[in-house]
Amino acid sequence: MDKSVLKEAEKPNVKLIADLQGIEFIHFGSEETSVYGAMGCFGQETPIEMFEKDYNSKKDIDGIKEKIFAETAGRAHGAVLDQNSFTFNIKGLSRLTTLQLCQPLYLSHLQQSMRRVTVDSGVQLPDAILESNFLEKTLDLMNESFALYSEMDSKKIPTEDARYILPLSVRTNIQTTGDAREFMHLYDMSTQDYTPSLIRDVVEDMMMQLKKNSPKMFEDRENNYENRSWYPCPQLFSPENETLKKIINGVNGVQNNYKTYLINPTYFHMSDDTIKKAIIGKDYAELNNLKQIKFKFLFPLSLSAYHQAVRQRTWNHDVEPIYDGIKRGEIIIPPIIEKSDFSQKYDSMNKRMLELYSDLIGGGIPKQEALVVIPHSLKVHDIGEIDGWNAIYSLPLRTCQKAQWEIRNIATDMAHKISKINPTLGEYATYRGKLYENGCPEKKSCHRCD
Numbered sequence: 001m002d003k004s005v006l007k008e009a010e011k012p013n014v015k016l017i018a019d020l021q022g023i024e025f026i027h028f029g030s031e032e033t034s035v036y037g038a039m040g041c042f043g044q045e046t047p048i049e050m051f052e053k054d055y056n057s058k059k060d061i062d063g064i065k066e067k068i069f070a071e072t073a074g075r076a077h078g079a080v081l082d083q084n085s086f087t088f089n090i091k092g093l094s095r096l097t098t099l100q101l102c103q104p105l106y107l108s109h110l111q112q113s114m115r116r117v118t119v120d121s122g123v124q125l126p127d128a129i130l131e132s133n134f135l136e137k138t139l140d141l142m143n144e145s146f147a148l149y150s151e152m153d154s155k156k157i158p159t160e161d162a163r164y165i166l167p168l169s170v171r172t173n174i175q176t177t178g179d180a181r182e183f184m185h186l187y188d189m190s191t192q193d194y195t196p197s198l199i200r201d202v203v204e205d206m207m208m209q210l211k212k213n214s215p216k217m218f219e220d221r222e223n224n225y226e227n228r229s230w231y232p233c234p235q236l237f238s239p240e241n242e243t244l245k246k247i248i249n250g251v252n253g254v255q256n257n258y259k260t261y262l263i264n265p266t267y268f269h270m271s272d273d274t275i276k277k278a279i280i281g282k283d284y285a286e287l288n289n290l291k292q293i294k295f296k297f298l299f300p301l302s303l304s305a306y307h308q309a310v311r312q313r314t315w316n317h318d319v320e321p322i323y324d325g326i327k328r329g330e331i332i333i334p335p336i337i338e339k340s341d342f343s344q345k346y347d348s349m350n351k352r353m354l355e356l357y358s359d360l361i362g363g364g365i366p367k368q369e370a371l372v373v374i375p376h377s378l379k380v381h382d383i384g385e386i387d388g389w390n391a392i393y394s395l396p397l398r399t400c401q402k403a404q405w406e407i408r409n410i411a412t413d414m415a416h417k418i419s420k421i422n423p424t425l426g427e428y429a430t431y432r433g434k435l436y437e438n439g440c441p442e443k444k445s446c447h448r449c450d
Contacts, residue, residue, distance in 0.1 A: 010092060010124070011092075012090055012091065012092045012093035012097070012124070012171075012201075012202055012205075013090065014088060014202060014205040014206055014209070015088065015089045015209075016088055016206070016209040016213060017087055017088065017089045018085075018086070018087040019084070019086045019087070019213060019214070020033055020085045027055060028048065028051055029214070030084035030085070030086065030214050030217065031065050031084075031216055031217045032061070032065070033047075033083050033084050034069075034073075034080050034081060034084050034180070034217060035064065035065045035068040035069065036048070036050050036051045037083045038068050038072050038077075038080045038083075039068060066216055068080075069216055069217060069219070069224075073217075073221065073223075073224040074221035074222075074223055074224055075223055076223040076224065076226050078181045078224070078229050078230070081179060081180040081181035081184070081217070081224065082179045082180075082181050083179070084179050084214075084217070085177060085178070086177065086178065086179070086180070086210060087175065087176070087177040088176045088177075088209075089173075089175050090173065090175075090176065091173045092121065092124070092171050092173070093124065093172065093173075093174065093198070093202050094123070094124040094169050094170065094171060094172070094198050094372065095114075095170050095171075095172050095376070096168040096169065096198055096199065096371055096372055097198050097199045097202050098111060098172055098174050099168070099236055099303070099306075099307055099310075100186075100189070100190060100195070100199045100203075100237065101174065101176055101186065101202075101203075102307065103189075103234050103235070103236065103310060104178070104182050104185050104189070104233045105182075105233050105313055106178060106181075106185075106231070107178040107186065108176070108177045108178065109174055109175065109176050109311060110174070110175045111172060111174040111311075112172050112173040112174065114159070114160070114163040114166070114170075114172070114304075115159060115163070118153060118159055119146075119149065119163065119170055121170070121171040121172070122171055123142050123167060123169035123170055123171060123372070124169055124198060125139075125169055125372055126196065126197045126198050126369045126372065127197065128365050128369040129370075132363070132364075132365060134359070134360055134365065137356070137359075138356065138360075138373060141352060141353060141356055141373065142167055142373070144349065144352075145165050145349055145353065145375070146166070148165055148342075148346070149162045149163065149165050149166055151342075152165075152337070152340075152342050152346075155340075157336060157337060157342065158336065160404055160405075161336050161337055161405075163304060163376060164304055164333075164334060164337075164346075164376050164377040165346060165349055165350070165376070166376055167353060167372060167374065167375055168303070168371055168372055168373075168375075169373065180210070180214070180217050182230075183206065183207070183210055183218075184218070184224065184225055184230075185230040185233075186203055186206075187203055187204075187206075187207045187225075188225055188227055188230075189227075189233075189235075190203040190204075192237075192284070194237060194238065194239050195237060195368065196369060196371055196372075197369060198372070199237075227282055227284065227287065228287065232284070232287045232288035233288060233317075234288060234310060234317045234318055234319040234382075235284045235285045235288060235319070235321070236306075236319050236321065236322050236380075237368065238284055238285040238321045239323065240285065240321060240323075241285040241286075241318075241321050242274065242286070243274060243286060243289045244285075244318060244319075244381070244383065245324065247263065247298065247383070248381050251263070259299065259300070259413065260297045260298070260299040260413035260414050260417065261297065261298045261299065262296075262297060262417050262421075263296040263298050274286055274289075289318065296383045296384065296385050297385075297417075298382075298383050299413070300330075300332075300379050300381050300382075301332070301381075301382060301406060301410060302332035302376060302377050302378065302379060302380075303322075303374070303375075303376050303378050304332075304376035304377065304406070305404070305406040305407055305410070306319060306382055307376075308404060309382060309384065309407060310382075312394055312398075314389070314390055314394060315384040315385060315386060315390060315394065316384065316385035317383065317384055317385075318382070319380060319381070319382045320380055320382075322371065322378070322380060323367065324380070325379055325380035325381075326354065326357065326374065328379070329354050330379040331347075331350045331375065331377040331378060331379060332377050332378075333346060333377065334405065334406075335405070353374065354374070354375075354378075357371075357373050357374055360373065386414055386418070388425060391415070391418050391429045392425070392428045392429060393435075394411075395418075395429045396428070396429065396430060396432040396435065398411030399411045399415055399430045400432065400442070400446060400448065401446035401448050402442065412430070414429075415430045431448070431449045432449060434449065
């Protein structure tokens, strides 16, 4: 792959392709749905009846929207911002960026799968590298990682395993749907100083289009951009997560690959000062820790697997900062690569990519901008809360032989531990065929359920 194919200066194409529009009334859109829905809470008429009356009598609809948004969302009543929907199609953004998009719980995504699609779209690099003396060195190593990926793929290493060697700068496509409240959440997260510019640029583009489409709804009224009113989500790019670091260090043997640990509540302790840091200091990472109140599974996994796991939105996630994973410098190697002739090349390439990250930092590149050279194989730790419904629905999906092997190993460990705690629940935690009267619902069964 030559440098021109890497398209290092090409910007992602961000398009708002759909928003909520009324069927009976063409002028009844996302803003009207939220505003008149709120008004319907305090009147005898339905929202659409109220709107039709105001519209036909030529009332100042914009003035009504301004007043209602100020009195509801402006006073941190977020439910009003949930009564709408927006869909974006984004082409050519980095996997680093989609890691951020997939973290807020109430955004939904359909993403180009690197398990199924051979990657040939190149990488996206931030200006901090494009305009530095490290550009040629960075592109050379990115080329080498793509070359190794292609070589492994041509020698029958599964695409889902070869992708582990690709950098976070690799381009992808995604379709993202959500409501106003959660896009505000994503936007505010992405304005933090420690957010990589590739993420910030895409999210700012999204917000610009949302404000143009629905200016009254997305106007900053202070309390509608209040981070304590959003349901907290993982913070992969946070500079630190003191609480999670203590948990990881407190569990013996947590460094072993593919092992899950059922965390005893005594491991999860937040001091008074830390709680104040979360609530009064509005610290994103510690705010997320407040919801960790049940038994949790702690498990190590690659960034590639984390990207898949965090899209399982019914698991309650809390991930350690990516920088802690980089500091350890441990990688996940797919078993099929470990047993192949590519084992040494794979190990060497991972080390060189981590060394390049250190060189970039040492050369003055901000650490959040240097993240683009980190491989998908980097190991981080995640906390996932599995409830009874997840035990009988998502775990059977993930323990299926057709599931990606790393997620399958983690899910199998979880199912095994659930079986020890609750044998009845555990009986259905690993076989989808037991849940359906006609057996496995897949088009082609792997016969594990048999």
